[in-house]
Each structure stands twice: as structure tokens, then as C-alpha cells.
Amino acid sequence: xxxKDITQMEEENLTEEKQIxxxxxxxxxxxxIEESSEEEMNDLVQEIENLKQEKEELYxxxxxxxxxxxxxxxxxxKEKEADRKYKAQDLVTELLxxxxxxxxxxxxxVTDENKNLLDGISMVYRQLVEALKSQGVEIxxxxxxxxxxxxxxxxxxxxxxxxxxxxxxxxxxxxYLIKDRxxxxxxxxxxx
Amino acid sequence: xxxKDITQMEEENLTEEKQIxxxxxxxxxxxxIEESSEEEMNDLVQEIENLKQEKEELYxxxxxxxxxxxxxxxxxxKEKEADRKYKAQDLVTELLxxxxxxxxxxxxxVTDENKNLLDGISMVYRQLVEALKSQGVEIxxxxxxxxxxxxxxxxxxxxxxxxxxxxxxxxxxxxYLIKDRxxxxxxxxxxx
Numbered sequence: 001x002x003x004k005d006i007t008q009m010e011e012e013n014l015t016e017e018k019q020i021x022x023x024x025x026x027x028x029x030x031x032x033i034e035e036s037s038e039e040e041m042n043d044l045v046q047e048i049e050n051l052k053q054e055k056e057e058l059y060x061x062x063x064x065x066x067x068x069x070x071x072x073x074x075x076x077x078k079e080k081e082a083d084r085k086y087k088a089q090d091l092v093t094e095l096l097x098x099x100x101x102x103x104x105x106x107x108x109x110v111t112d113e114n115k116n117l118l119d120g121i122s123m124v125y126r127q128l129v130e131a132l133k134s135q136g137v138e139i140x141x142x143x144x145x146x147x148x149x150x151x152x153x154x155x156x157x158x159x160x161x162x163x164x165x166x167x168x169x170x171x172x173x174x175x176y177l178i179k180d181r182x183x184x185x186x187x188x189x190x191x192x
Numbered sequence: 193x194x195x196k197d198i199t200q201m202e203e204e205n206l207t208e209e210k211q212i213x214x215x216x217x218x219x220x221x222x223x224x225i226e227e228s229s230e231e232e233m234n235d236l237v238q239e240i241e242n243l244k245q246e247k248e249e250l251y252x253x254x255x256x257x258x259x260x261x262x263x264x265x266x267x268x269x270k271e272k273e274a275d276r277k278y279k280a281q282d283l284v285t286e287l288l289x290x291x292x293x294x295x296x297x298x299x300x301x302v303t304d305e306n307k308n309l310l311d312g313i314s315m316v317y318r319q320l321v322e323a324l325k326s327q328g329v330e331i332x333x334x335x336x337x338x339x340x341x342x343x344x345x346x347x348x349x350x351x352x353x354x355x356x357x358x359x360x361x362x363x364x365x366x367x368y369l370i371k372d373r374x375x376x377x378x379x380x381x382x383x384x
Binding site for chain 2: 040045065072095108
């Protein structure tokens with residue numbers, strides 16, 4: 001909108017000038033030649049000054065538009081890259097509860113009767129995880145790592161002599177990253 | 193690059209003009225007053241003409257840059273919308289083989305022993321399909337529909353009196369759409 005306004009103003013300026021030019025032309029033709037000569041010259045010099053100033057203003061406006069255009073290009077390129085980098089995020093966010101439930105379902109005891117079915121759906125589970133990986137989705141490492149509030153959400157504190165202080169002892173719900181962005185932090189037990 | 197060049201040219205033009213102005217100023221001061229008067233006037237009129245022309249050219253250049261900028265904005269807005277509309281497509285494409293296998297795994301016979309497990313993973317399957325739906329992914333309707341080469345890929349032809357001609361009789365592999373775009377056509381049997 002702002003740019004349109006400037007353009008319109010510029011058009012109005014040009015129209016005004018044309019009118020002024022015509023008026024000047026009429027004025028000078030009526031005046032006596034000798035007397036008008038110096039005056040006319042002054043007018044011309046003045047007009048040159050005006051034109052130079054207008055040209056300079058227009059040039060500055062042109063430069064600003066160009067700079068604005070360049071900035072817009074850079075910004076929209078960055079936005080596009082960010083959009084593409086994290087594009088799978090919304091779908092992944094929707095998929096995570098299903099993945100969580102899938103993991104719970106797979107924790108049944110293996111019997112002769114369910115072995116084939118379990119093998120089949122375990123393969124499906126691995127395929128799903130691979131598909132997520134192919135789009136930059138990674139499980140956040142937790143157990144044995146130092147507690148990191150950017151990646152881990154502490155839901156319990158324990159005292160366990162087998163682990164050092166501030167180390168993640170158990171992963172209660174897996175966390176996920178897409179590239180360098182946390183989709184969901186890991187919910188963890190941390191050693192005091 | 194092209195825009196930078198224009199800017200540089202413009203700067204050079206401005207510099208050139210300044211030099212010409214200085215030269216003219218020197219010339220006129222040396223000439224006799226009477227004789228130079230008309231000549232000087234002509235020079236001034238000529239300079240005004242030049243300035244007007246340069247200003248007009250600059251203005252046209254300004255308008256072109258503005259138009260280019262407006263077009264760029266519109267184009268990048270459209271690209272952004274398309275990127276966002278179909279952003280889940282790559283991940284969905286990767287997930288489809290797992291979904292296919294999931295459906296095959298669920299086709300086992302229900303027994304007392306596998307019933308709980310089957311119920312659990314059937315729920316997981318429905319959750320996955322819902323997650324896909326939430327991002328605009330839909331299963332292509334096939335059986336009972338007229339064969340549509342944009343949505344269906346005919347892998348077999350049959351003769352079945354129960355169906356009319358050119359109607360899809362069986363869906364051998366589900367097809368998927370994301371919004372209005374086919375991710376994978378349905379592989380179908382078509383009645384002759």
C-alpha cells in the first residue's frame with residue numbers, strides 16, 4: 001500500500017509540473033523580450049535546480065525501493081528455507097501419540113500364538129520410525145545423558161547410586177527432534 | 193545483479209552530470225555577457241530538456257522496479273501457500289509402505305490369544321490414519337466408482353456381470369491424495 005501511494009504521488013507530481021511548464025511558457029511569450037531575458041534566465045536556472053532536486057529525490061526513492069526489494073527477497077528466501085526444513089513437523093506431532101501407543105502395544109509377552117503377528121507389526125513399527133528418520137525426525141537420547149532442560153522434561157527425581165548426579169535414569173516418554181528443533185521433550189526421571 | 197548494475201549506472205550518470213555542470217559554469221563566465229546570453233539560455237533550455245528526460249527515465253525505472261517487486265511478492269506468496277499446502281507430502285510418501293504392511297498384518301484371523309494385541313494395534317492403525325487425515329491426506333475411493341485414470345491405475349481387467357462397464361471392481365492397493373494432489377493412485381481391477 002505504502003509503495004502504491006508513493007507511485008501515485010509521483011504521478012501527481014509529474015502532472016503538476018507539466019501544468020507549471022505550460023503556464024511558464026504562456027507567461028514568457030507575453031513579456032517584452034529585453035526585459036524578460038534575465039528574469040527568464042533566472043526562471044530557467046530555478047527550474048534546473050528544481051528538476052535536479054526532484055531527480056535526486058526520485059533517485060533516493062528508487063534506491064529505497066530497491067533496498068526494500070532486496071531485503072524482501074532475502075527474508076522470503078529464509079522463510080522458505082525454514083518452512084521446508086521443518087515441513088514434516090505438523091504431521092509428526094499428530095503421529096506421535098500413535099507411535100507411543102504402538103510402543104506400548106508391542107510390550108506384550110511373546111507367545112507361540114502371537115509371535116507371527118508381533119513379528120509383522122514390529123517390522124511395521126521399524127518402518128514407521130525409518131520413514132520419520134528420512135524426514136529428519138530423531139528420538140532424543142536420554143538415559144545415561146546429563147539432564148538438559150532443552151531436551152528433557154524432568155517429571156521425577158530419584159536417588160540412585162548407580163548413576164552420577166543430574167543424569168537421566170529413565171525415559172518415561174520418548175522425546176523427538178525434527179532436525180535441530182524439539183517437537184516434544186523426553187519425559188524423564190533424573191538422579192539427584 | 194541486474195538491479196545493482198542499474199544502480200551503479202545511475203550513480204555514474206549523476207557523477208557525469210555534476211562534471212558537465214561545472215564545465216558549463218566555467219564556460220559561461222569567460223564569454224562576453226551580451227553574446228553569451230542567448231547561447232546560455234539555449235544551454236539552460238537544453239539542460240532542462242535533458243533533466244526532464246533523465247527524470248522521466250528514472251521514473252520509468254522506478255515504476256519497473258516497483259512492478260517487479262509487486263510481482264515477486266505475489267509469486268512468493270503463491271509459492272509459500274503451495275509449499276504449506278502440500279508440506280506433509282514427502283513424509284506421507286515415506287509412510288505409505290508401512291501403512292500398507294500394517295493393513296496386511298491386521299488381516300490375520302482373530303483368536304482368543306491374539307484378540308487383545310489385535311485390538312491394541314487396530315487402534316494404533318486408526319490413530320495413524322486420523323493423523324494423516326488431519327494433514328489433508330485422504331484415501332482415494334475406488335471400488336464401485338467409475339475408472340478415473342487420474343486417480344486409479346488399472347492393473348487388471350475383469351468381466352463381471354455384477355458391475356457395469358468401466359467400474360472399479362477391486363482395490364489391490366489403496367491410493368492416497370493430499371488435498372487435491374495424488375500422492376499415489378489406487379491400483380485397481382476394472383470391469384471391461
